[in-house]
Amino acid sequence: MPGLIIGDQHDDLTSAVQQIILSSSESDYLDQLIPLLRNAHTQTQVTPLIHALNHVSADREAEIERICNTNHQEFISSVQQLQSVREGTVTLTSEIMELSRSIEASTEKLAEQKKALVDSRGVRQNIDDATQALKDCLEVLRLANQVHDLLGKKNHYAALRALDELQNVHLREVTRYKIAEMIERSVPATQGLIAEAVMTDLNTWLYRIRETSQFLGEVAFYHTEMRRARQKERAANDEYLATAKLNSPVELVADEVEEFDVLNNDEVQVDFSPLFECLHIHDALGQTDKFRSDYAATRRRQKDLLVPQTLDLLDEESAGLSSLLEGIAGFAIVEKATMAKTENFRAQTDVDELWDSMCQSAIALISSALPKVTNDDALLKIKGVIALFIQTMDSWNYPVTALDGLLLTLFEKYSNVLKTRFSEDFTEIVNTDDYMPMPIANAEEYTRVLSVSFYTPPPNPETGLEERAEDLEYPCVLPFSQMYPLVCIDIRNFLTQIYLFSDDQYFRHTTVIDNTLKEMLDDLLMNNFITLLTDRLKSQYPGQIVQILTNLDHFEAACSDIEDLLVSARSSSSAAGPISLRATTAFTTAKTQAEKRVFELVNSKIDDLIETAEYDWLSTYVPEGVSLYMQELTRYLQNIMTSVLMGLPYTIKDMMFYTALEHIGENLLSLPLDPEIIKISSQAAEAYVMDVGHIVSFVEGLDEADRPQVLLEALEELRQTTDLITLAAEGKGEMFFDSSIAGPRFGKVDKLKGAELLEKVEARRSLTAMGSVGGLGGGSGLSPTMAGGGGFEEGHAKKASTTLGDFRDRFGQFGRRG
Known part of the structure; x- marks a missing residue:
C-alpha cells in the first residue's frame, strides 16, 4: 500500500517534471514547479521530486549522448559552426551592446531633455497660472486699496460701490486663493469704516448745522421783518390788504413775487448732501433703521444743547432771548427742510416732539426770568422778539399755541407793570398838585392843554360859539388845576402803551387787551386816583376841597370822552357796542363826597359865625x-x-x-x-x-x-x-x-x-x-x-x-x- 502510494506519486512527479521541461519560459517553469513545492511539506516529499528531476536529467543526457554518438562529425561541425556563430554572435552582441549602450546613452540624454522640456512646460504653465492668479489678486488688491483711497478722499458712496463690486464680482474670480478669504473677511470691517467715516462727516455737518442754526434763525427773522415791512406798505396802499395778517393766504399770495430761500441765499447756505449721502450709504448697507434712530438721538442731544440753564432778560437789547429763539428757529427750520427733502426718514411725530420740547423749555426759561423784568419797554422788546419768532415759525407750519399762552402771560406782566407805573404817576400828580386853577400864559399853551385833555371850553355867551385860542385874553386861567391835563395825558399814554403790545405785531388775543385796558383803567381811576383825591377831602381848606370838586366834575364829564376813545381804539374787530366805565359812577360818588365836605366846611364856618x-x-x-x-x-x-x-x-x-x-x-x-x-x-x-x-x-x-x-x-x-x-x-x-x-x-x-x-x-x-x-x-x-x-x-x-x-x-x- 505504501509502495503503491509512492509509485503513484512518482508517476505524478514524472509527469510534472515532463511538463516543466516542456515549459517555454522560466515563468512557465516556475508555474509548474510552484504547485509541487507548495505540496512538498516534508523532506520525504521533496526527495522523490529531486529523484524525478535527476531521472529526467539522466534520460536527457543519455539521449543527447546517443544523438551525439550517431552524428558526432556533424555535431562537431555544428559545434564549430556554432562556435563560429557564437563568436560572431558575441561580436555582434558586443557591437549590439555597444550600440545599445550608445542608444541608451542617447535615450537617456533625450529622456533628460524631454523631462526638462516637460518640466519647463509645467513651470511655464505654473508661471502663467501664477501670473494670472497674481493679476487677479492684484486687481482685487487694487480695488481694495481703491476703496480705502476713495474713503480717504471722502468719496464714501464711490467707496461703497467699489467695495460692492469687489465683493460681488472680483472676489468670485479668486475664490480659490486665500487672499479672497482674507478680503472677504475684511469686507464687513471696511463697510463699518465707510459707515463710520460717513457718520463722522455727518456729525461734522450736524455740528456745523448746530453752529449755523442761530445765524439761520437770524436770517429767517430778518426775512420775516422784511415781509412785515412789505405787508405794511401794501396795507397803506390797499385797504383790502390792510385786513390781511402776516402768514395769511392773502399775504402769502401777495408776497409770492419776493422769492427768498432761507436755507440758500447770500447770507447762509445749508447743503444737505452729507445727509443724503449718509442716508443712501446706510440704505445700501441695510442699516436705515439704525441710522434713523442714531440721527434722531443726535438731534435730541443737539436740541438739549440749544437751551441754556439760565436766561437774562434784563439785557437792553434782549440779546440772550434773541439768541435762544434764533437757535430754536434755525434748528426747527432744518428739521422741516429735512422732512421735505427726504422720504420716510424723519417722522412727523419726532419733529413735533422736538418742537414741543424746545418750546416748553424756552417758555419755562422765559417765565422763570420774567419776574425780574420791571420795565415796560424791556417787556415790549421781549414781546417783539417772541412775536417775530412766532410769525417766523408759523410760516413753517409749526404749532404756536403754547407760545400764544406765553404772550398772554407776558401781556399780563406788561399790563401790571404799566398799572404800577401809572399808579405811581397818579400818586405823584395828586401829591404835587397846587390845587389852584390852572394858569395859561399864551394861545400855544392853551391849544396844547386842549389837545391833551378832554376839556371842551364853554361857548361865548354873546356868539354861542366856542372861542378860539387867538380870541382869548392872556394870561387866563382854566377852572381845573394842572392835575386834570396831566391825568388826561397819562390816560392817553396808558391806552397807547397798552395797545403797543399788539400794534403792528403778532398778538391774537386782542379782546383780552380791550378788556384788560378797560378793567385796569377803571381800577386805576377808582382804586388809585379817586381814592387819593377822596383822602384829600379831609383837608380843612375849603379852597382845596372846591378845587378837588371842580377837578372831579371835569373828570366825570371826561369819562364819556374816554369811553368813546376806548371804543374807537378797540383792537378787536368782533367787539361791538358801547363801553361803560365804572369810574364814571365813582367820580359821581366822589363829587358827592366833595360836595358834602364843602357843605360841612362852609356850614361849619356859618355855624361858628351865627353862634x-x-x-x-x-x-x-x-x-x-x-x-x-x-x-x-x-x-x-x-x-x-x-x-x-x-x-x-x-x-x-x-x-x-x-x-x-x-x-x-x-x-x-x-x-x-x-x-x-x-x-x-x-x-x-x-x-x-x-x-x-x-x-x-x-x-x-x-x-x-x-x-x-x-x-x-x-x-x-x-x-x-x-x-x-x-x-x-x-x-x-x-x-x-x-x-x-x-x-x-x-x-x-x-x-x-x-x-x-x-x-x-x-x-x-x-x-x-x-x-x-x-x-x-x-x-x-x-x-x-x-x-x-x-x-x-x-x-x-x-x-x-x-x-x-x-x-x-x-x-x-x-x-x-x-
Whole structure:
C-alpha cells in the first residue's frame, strides 16, 4: 500500500517534471514547479521530486549522448559552426551592446531633455497660472486699496460701490486663493469704516448745522421783518390788504413775487448732501433703521444743547432771548427742510416732539426770568422778539399755541407793570398838585392843554360859539388845576402803551387787551386816583376841597370822552357796542363826597359865625346898625362867592351858595325859636329883622350872573318869618291866621313855628303895654350856644346831605348859566 502510494506519486512527479521541461519560459517553469513545492511539506516529499528531476536529467543526457554518438562529425561541425556563430554572435552582441549602450546613452540624454522640456512646460504653465492668479489678486488688491483711497478722499458712496463690486464680482474670480478669504473677511470691517467715516462727516455737518442754526434763525427773522415791512406798505396802499395778517393766504399770495430761500441765499447756505449721502450709504448697507434712530438721538442731544440753564432778560437789547429763539428757529427750520427733502426718514411725530420740547423749555426759561423784568419797554422788546419768532415759525407750519399762552402771560406782566407805573404817576400828580386853577400864559399853551385833555371850553355867551385860542385874553386861567391835563395825558399814554403790545405785531388775543385796558383803567381811576383825591377831602381848606370838586366834575364829564376813545381804539374787530366805565359812577360818588365836605366846611364856618350872635330878646332899644356877626357872615359869603366857589362849574356853585343860604336861614330861624326864649321884645324883634334884612339885601345886591332871584328862594321862609315877626310887633299878628292873607304872604312859614313866634312877640308886646318890664323873659343876653340851640345841629345835619342832584331836581328849569 505504501509502495503503491509512492509509485503513484512518482508517476505524478514524472509527469510534472515532463511538463516543466516542456515549459517555454522560466515563468512557465516556475508555474509548474510552484504547485509541487507548495505540496512538498516534508523532506520525504521533496526527495522523490529531486529523484524525478535527476531521472529526467539522466534520460536527457543519455539521449543527447546517443544523438551525439550517431552524428558526432556533424555535431562537431555544428559545434564549430556554432562556435563560429557564437563568436560572431558575441561580436555582434558586443557591437549590439555597444550600440545599445550608445542608444541608451542617447535615450537617456533625450529622456533628460524631454523631462526638462516637460518640466519647463509645467513651470511655464505654473508661471502663467501664477501670473494670472497674481493679476487677479492684484486687481482685487487694487480695488481694495481703491476703496480705502476713495474713503480717504471722502468719496464714501464711490467707496461703497467699489467695495460692492469687489465683493460681488472680483472676489468670485479668486475664490480659490486665500487672499479672497482674507478680503472677504475684511469686507464687513471696511463697510463699518465707510459707515463710520460717513457718520463722522455727518456729525461734522450736524455740528456745523448746530453752529449755523442761530445765524439761520437770524436770517429767517430778518426775512420775516422784511415781509412785515412789505405787508405794511401794501396795507397803506390797499385797504383790502390792510385786513390781511402776516402768514395769511392773502399775504402769502401777495408776497409770492419776493422769492427768498432761507436755507440758500447770500447770507447762509445749508447743503444737505452729507445727509443724503449718509442716508443712501446706510440704505445700501441695510442699516436705515439704525441710522434713523442714531440721527434722531443726535438731534435730541443737539436740541438739549440749544437751551441754556439760565436766561437774562434784563439785557437792553434782549440779546440772550434773541439768541435762544434764533437757535430754536434755525434748528426747527432744518428739521422741516429735512422732512421735505427726504422720504420716510424723519417722522412727523419726532419733529413735533422736538418742537414741543424746545418750546416748553424756552417758555419755562422765559417765565422763570420774567419776574425780574420791571420795565415796560424791556417787556415790549421781549414781546417783539417772541412775536417775530412766532410769525417766523408759523410760516413753517409749526404749532404756536403754547407760545400764544406765553404772550398772554407776558401781556399780563406788561399790563401790571404799566398799572404800577401809572399808579405811581397818579400818586405823584395828586401829591404835587397846587390845587389852584390852572394858569395859561399864551394861545400855544392853551391849544396844547386842549389837545391833551378832554376839556371842551364853554361857548361865548354873546356868539354861542366856542372861542378860539387867538380870541382869548392872556394870561387866563382854566377852572381845573394842572392835575386834570396831566391825568388826561397819562390816560392817553396808558391806552397807547397798552395797545403797543399788539400794534403792528403778532398778538391774537386782542379782546383780552380791550378788556384788560378797560378793567385796569377803571381800577386805576377808582382804586388809585379817586381814592387819593377822596383822602384829600379831609383837608380843612375849603379852597382845596372846591378845587378837588371842580377837578372831579371835569373828570366825570371826561369819562364819556374816554369811553368813546376806548371804543374807537378797540383792537378787536368782533367787539361791538358801547363801553361803560365804572369810574364814571365813582367820580359821581366822589363829587358827592366833595360836595358834602364843602357843605360841612362852609356850614361849619356859618355855624361858628351865627353862634357869636348875641341877642337880648328882652331889649328895650333898637341897635343903630346891623349886628357884627351878620356883617362877618355876609363878608364871608362874599369871599366864598368871589374866591372859594369861583372855580366851580356854575351849577355846582349855585347849588353850593343856595345850600349855604338855606343853612343860614334855618340857623337864623332857630334863634328866636329857641325853647328857652319865652318872650321877644319889639325892639329885639326889630334888631333881628334888621339883621335878616341885611343878608337878604346882600343876596339881592348880587350880580344878575349869580341869579339872586334863585338864591333868594333859600331865604324865603326866613323872610316870611321876619315879616310875621314885624306884624306881630305891630300888633297885627292875627293876619297870620287869615287864610286869604297867610297863603300868599306866609306860605313858607310853618304853622306851629309861626304861632310860637306870634305868642312870644305878642306876649312881650302885651307886657310892655301893661308896664311889666324885666324878669319875665327868662333872662336877657343869650349866650352863643343858647342862641343856636338844638335847631342848629338839626339844620346842619339836614343840609349836609344836600347833593347836586337834589339841587338840579329842584332848580333844573334855570339851566346852565350862559
